[in-house]
Amino acid sequence: MTARLRRWLVAIVACAAMVGLHAYSGEFPNEHVSRASVGTPAALYDATVTVNSYAIGQVLYNDTLFQGRSGVIYLAVNITIANPRGERSVNWQVGGEANGRTFAANDLLDMPQPGFRITQDVVFELDPADLAGFTVSFLHRATIYAYDPKIVVDLGITAERADELLAADRYATVTTVKATPEVIR
Amino acid sequence: MSARGRQWLGTAAIVAMVLALTTAWAGWLNARSSPHYQQAGPGAFADPVPEGSMPIRLASLTATPVLLTDRDQVPSAAGTVWVVALLEYQPPPDGSFCMVDLVAVDGRRWSTVSVLEYTGERGHEADCLAKPGEREPVAELLYQVPEDVVDELAGLASSSTGYRGLNPYWVLTPPG
Numbered sequence: 001m002t003a004r005l006r007r008w009l010v011a012i013v014a015c016a017a018m019v020g021l022h023a024y025s026g027e028f029p030n031e032h033v034s035r036a037s038v039g040t041p042a043a044l045y046d047a048t049v050t051v052n053s054y055a056i057g058q059v060l061y062n063d064t065l066f067q068g069r070s071g072v073i074y075l076a077v078n079i080t081i082a083n084p085r086g087e088r089s090v091n092w093q094v095g096g097e098a099n100g101r102t103f104a105a106n107d108l109l110d111m112p113q114p115g116f117r118i119t120q121d122v123v124f125e126l127d128p129a130d131l132a133g134f135t136v137s138f139l140h141r142a143t144i145y146a147y148d149p150k151i152v153v154d155l156g157i158t159a160e161r162a163d164e165l166l167a168a169d170r171y172a173t174v175t176t177v178k179a180t181p182e183v184i185r
Numbered sequence: 186m187s188a189r190g191r192q193w194l195g196t197a198a199i200v201a202m203v204l205a206l207t208t209a210w211a212g213w214l215n216a217r218s219s220p221h222y223q224q225a226g227p228g229a230f231a232d233p234v235p236e237g238s239m240p241i242r243l244a245s246l247t248a249t250p251v252l253l254t255d256r257d258q259v260p261s262a263a264g265t266v267w268v269v270a271l272l273e274y275q276p277p278p279d280g281s282f283c284m285v286d287l288v289a290v291d292g293r294r295w296s297t298v299s300v301l302e303y304t305g306e307r308g309h310e311a312d313c314l315a316k317p318g319e320r321e322p323v324a325e326l327l328y329q330v331p332e333d334v335v336d337e338l339a340g341l342a343s344s345s346t347g348y349r350g351l352n353p354y355w356v357l358t359p360p361g
Contacts, residue, residue, distance in 0.1 A: 006192055010199050017207045085293065114293035115331035183264035183331045 046086020228360030254305025
């Protein structure tokens with residue numbers, strides 16, 4: 001073996017080891033994206049998440065409070081998170097994306113304890129122009145991953161569908177449901 | 186040994202060293218991020234926090250379908266039962282707190298139910314905030330779990346798993 005070849009070999013092994021360590025330590029926020037559709041359960045960590053439905057309106061009624069601003073609409077996405085047997089994780093992040101912009105949800109997710117499922121609404125405040133193509137994402141961020149698993153659910157709102165929704169419900173009141181745990185039978 | 190043999194030997198030594206360091210580092214990271222648990226003796230005092238916080242004893246662990254308060258009888262949700270944990274603790278001079286989950290033998294864990302989930306009061310405080318001599322160092326924590334796991338409960342363990350070390354988390358075990 002020539003000296004040059006040996007040096008290259010050592011360098012390649014060292015680089016591979018460093019890349020491996022770096023990926024394992026989770027310092028890079030890499031994500032592994034899986035796609036799901038409305039009504040289809042998708043596995044994330046020890047739980048499954050299902051986007052059940054969505055609703056829009058210019059007024060949001062949340063428990064005891066009405067709120068609304070002109071120029072924006074509220075998109076309430078109804079989801080169910082089920083945790084049949086696994087560990088309860090609080091490392092979930094929920095967000096939205098449309099037209100290259102990202103949206104934060106108004107509230108944090110309620111995570112079910114083992115043996116329970118929780119159905120709740122996740123609310124986004126957005127420009128009506130961002131309704132078409134809106135996707136909801138669920139990310140489990142933890143140092144145990146080299147690639148954090150992420151579920152992206154396309155709500156299936158085409159431009160035509162967005163026009164229909166805005167024409168029908170733009171000035172509606174979106175009433176969110178209170179998250180209530182139910183035991184999984 | 187020939188010059189080529191020494192080169193091969195040196196290369197092999199470097200590769201072995203890199204692999205050993207990689208394996209050791211990955212193993213250390215895995216051990217640090219994987220808490221391990223150890224069952225305390227039945228009804229014995231133990232500190233559920235590995236760094237040291239406050240010795241706690243699980244005096245009793247009782248499952249019941251109806252929670253009695255001074256104002257109400259609160260049935261558990263369908264398919265669930267209440268689990269009442271009675272704790273005795275030995276507070277340090279500056280006081281401490283108890284954040285413990287109910288754990289099953291397979292590692293599943295449930296966090297406490299908020300006092301907002303029911304009306305009225307129970308006979309004991311729902312925290313471990315008493316300092317020495319202030320009040321009786323007894324607390325009662327409430328959990329709600331699926332009814333089919335009642336026979337699989339192991340006890341109480343720290344709800345925080347942020348400790349990065351190799352000491353065990355003690356699981357408080359009910360007497361008997």
